[in-house]
Amino acid sequence: MKIKIHLFTLLTGILFLISYFLSDFLWDKLWLFYLTPSIIFGFSFLSFFVMAILKKNISGILIGVIILGVFLYSEVIESEIFKSKKIVEATLIDDQSAMRLTLRADSTFEMESSNLFDEKMYKGNYQLANNKIIFKDKRDENNFIPDTVSIIGDRIILRFHKNGKPITDYARYFDITKNEIKKVYDKK
Template identity: 45%
Template sequence: MKVKLKVFEIAVVISTLIFLISYTFQEQLFKQLWIIALVPLVISGLLTFLIFAWAIVYHSRVGLTCGLIALSAIGLGELLKSELLKSKIVLQATLKDDLSYMHLTLRENQKFEMVSSHMFGDKEYIGKYKLIGDKLIFLDKVYDNSFIPDTVFIWNDKIILKHRENGEPEIGFASYFDIKKNTIKNKSQ
C-alpha cells in the first residue's frame, strides 16, 4: 500500500509540475506550436483537477498541497495579467489591414503596448512613448519594420502615420489608427 501511495504522490507532483510549466509558458508555446500547445495544458490540467478532487475526498496531503499550489499559481498569474496592476489606459486605437489588426494602447505611465494580430498569431511590442502636443513619439521600437514610424500624429479621432507632401494627413487605406478611447484628447488638441 505504501508503494502505491508513493507512486501516487510522485504522479501528483509530476502532473502538477507539467501543468504549472504549461500554464506559465502557454503564450510562448502557443506561438511556437499553435493549437498543439494546448494538449499538455489540458491533459495535465484535467489530471491535476481530478487528483485534487480525489485528494479532498481522501485527505491526501500531497494532493491537497499540489492542488492548492496549482490554484494559487493560476490566481497569481491571472492577477498579474489583469488590468488591476497596470497603469491606467489613456488611449486605445486600432489599425485595420486586409489580413491583420494592430492594437495600440497608451498608458498613463508613458508606456505603450502594440499588439499585431494576424492569421499566424499575435506579436506584442512594449515600450515607452512621449507626447508633445499632437505629436506621439515612440521611444522604443514599435514594429519589426518601418511601417509605423517613431513619430505619429493625433488628429481628430485618428493617429496619422504620415502626411502628404502638401502637409495634409494621409488617411488612405491602412495609413492611420482609429482611436477608440482617448482621455488625453484635450491635452493634445
C-alpha cells in the first residue's frame, strides 16, 4: 500500500495552522498545555513535509511550502515591521499581574494585561493633550485604567488625590521605560 504523503502533509499542516491561529482560545481552555496541539501537529507536519522532499513528492512539497508560507506571512504581518514607531513604553507591575502600555506615533495604543492565568491584549486609539493621554477605546477588562491619564516625569499617573497631588502608591502608576513623545511631535 502506497502512503499518500501529500494528504498527510495537508492534514497535519491544516491542523497545525488551526491550532496556531486558535492559540488564545486554547490558552483559555488548556492553560499551560495550550501549546501541546501546535507542537504535536507542527512536528507531524514537518515530518511529512521532509518525507515529501525526500521522496520527491511534488504535491507534498507544494502543500508544505504553502502551509509554511501562510505561517510565515501571519508572523510577519503581526511583527513590528508594519507597525508605527513606538513613542512610549510603560509598565505597571504588582504582585500578581503586569500591564504593558505601548503608544505609537500613529495615535494607536496596545495594552497587554497579564497575570498567572490569563493574558489579554487591548488595542485602540489615543489622543495627546499636553501631558495627558486620552484613551478613545477600552484599555482593560475592569476599567482600572481611566480614560485620561497624565505623564509626570518618568511616570504615567492614573489618579490624583482630591488636593491634586498624584497617587504614587505601589502599583498605582506606570513606569515609563521609553518616552519619545517630544521628539515625534517636535518634528510635526
